[in-house]
Amino acid sequence: MSSLTAAVIQVKLKHEERWLKRRRTIASTYSAGFDDGPCRVPEHGELRENVYHKYVLRTSRRDALAAALRAAGIETHVHYPYVLHELPFMERYPNRLIDRGRAKRLTKEVISLPIHPFLTDQEVDRVVTTARKALDV
Numbered sequence: 165m166s167s168l169t170a171a172v173i174q175v176k177l178k179h180e181e182r183w184l185k186r187r188r189t190i191a192s193t194y195s196a197g198f199d200d201g202p203c204r205v206p207e208h209g210e211l212r213e214n215v216y217h218k219y220v221l222r223t224s225r226r227d228a229l230a231a232a233l234r235a236a237g238i239e240t241h242v243h244y245p246y247v248l249h250e251l252p253f254m255e256r257y258p259n260r261l262i263d264r265g266r267a268k269r270l271t272k273e274v275i276s277l278p279i280h281p282f283l284t285d286q287e288v289d290r291v292v293t294t295a296r297k298a299l300d301v
Contacts, residue, residue, distance in 0.1 A: 183281035197292035201301035232298030
């Protein structure tokens, strides 16, 4: 690691707890906003602490949701667009037990919403409002 990289990390670490708390607040707002619609939100509970590096929503209407958010200037991403067994390196493992149907379905349903500690409450509310409208909730 270079000295410059170490210096940047040292500065960032001073803010990590605050940034983590903010990510969890945003995730909580997202989860509350989507729990009554045609979506599955990330699971969480007492025994799980998520850092919400990504906020991955599942919906069968993923493409329509992405288009509506994009039209509103809200960036989304599909972080998991491929099924593992379809990647070239997996050809050497033809007998791996993989639930291919479920995995394939998930690649068409997952979408990552913007989540970082610098989003304002208004921006988070705009994501939720725009998404709910796109999903007819």
